[in-house]
Amino acid sequence: MNDADRDETPGERLDRQFSELLQELRVTQTGIQLLGGFLLILPFQERFAEVGDGLRLVYLGAVATATLATFFILAPVSLHRSLFRTHRKDAVVRVGDTLARIGLGLLAIATTLVAALVFGVVLGIGAAWVGAAVAGVTCVALWWALPTWIAGRRPAGIPYRTDAPE
DSSP states (O other): OOGGGSOOOHHHHHHHHHHHHHHHHHHHHHHHHHHHHHHHHGGGSGGGGGOOHHHHHHHHHHHHHHHHHHHHHHHHHHHHHHHTTSSOHHHHHHHHHHHHHHHHHHHHHHHHHHHHHHHHHHHOHHHHHHHHHHHHHHHHIIIIIHHHHHHHHSOTTOOOOSSSOO
């Protein structure tokens, strides 16, 4: 089903799109909060003093990208608040989508770095590289390749079959 198949006004469409974006951001925000909390407590653990310089840089990279991801994921909400009642929901939806995509990219990097950090601390630097590679490939496969593959299987604008068995 595409937007033309829906019986909604342009304003209703923007309201629906913004609502869908907010639902996605709510799910993502929880993950970022958990990741951020994990990262914030690490330097205060005794064993952190044993972490070598390379893994400390990985840690700082994870903190930096998780922080940036938080800002980007929360930015559409702030944008909506700032533009509330200005009749600019079209801009809020368009820019919010871009901000969310950037935030997801940063979250992917942060999560990959966290995998590298944990594997590196537990098993060594070689395992850090393996952990990062597996996490990165999995993220690319699920967040980019799978949606791209599905989009290519049925051109946009062709509705789903309604007579298909459930």
